[in-house]
Amino acid sequence: GQQVMQIPQYQHVQEGEDFTTYCNSSTTLSNIQWYKQRPGGHPVFLIQLVKSGEVKKQKRLTFQFGEAKKNSSLHITATQTTDVGTYFCAGPRNTGNQFYFGTGTSLTVIP
């Protein structure tokens, strides 16, 4: 079946350092979504990428969708303590709004 994997599983960075998480799917995705989940919280939608090679930016966050639409990345520049949480990518099943979530990358920012 379809699998969505993320690396790394955990990442500790000093505040101000950059951070990147990578998402890889076993199948081609029509789109990919990214979510952030704070400790004890619920996933919060960040962004959706649809086009091959698409790059989107939200302040210090840069999202990229691979040319083959099987991988994606999230890069955070100059991390802050407010960036702490687990970042998930999610790719859709065949139809509808049913998503396979990645394994997640847990980010810890050391002040």
Next chain:
Amino acid sequence: DAGVTQSPTHLIKTRGQHVTLRCSPISGHKSVSWYQQVLGQGPQFIFQYYEKEERGRGNFPDRFSARQFPNYSSELNVNALLLGDSALYLCASSLGRTDTQYFGPGTRLTVL
């Protein structure tokens, strides 16, 4: 506007019991999806309902069932609870079947 609401927030049950979890979507949203999130893992898709019909089902046993009401709220039912059913159960609503999902705070179920 209120976001997605879920009840109860926490629940403790024993093996063999059944449980009903409830979700109210954002006003105007017609699609509700249910996910199970075990500690340390990503959410796993259970069901999607749109316009009161089941539109998708994940790889979960028949002990799991759900329904959507005319007001678009939804219930998730789990029968014959197992220890492994302990998890955070998340509800997500969206305008249509493929629009952005907004998650509720979840119901944390503990099975003893």
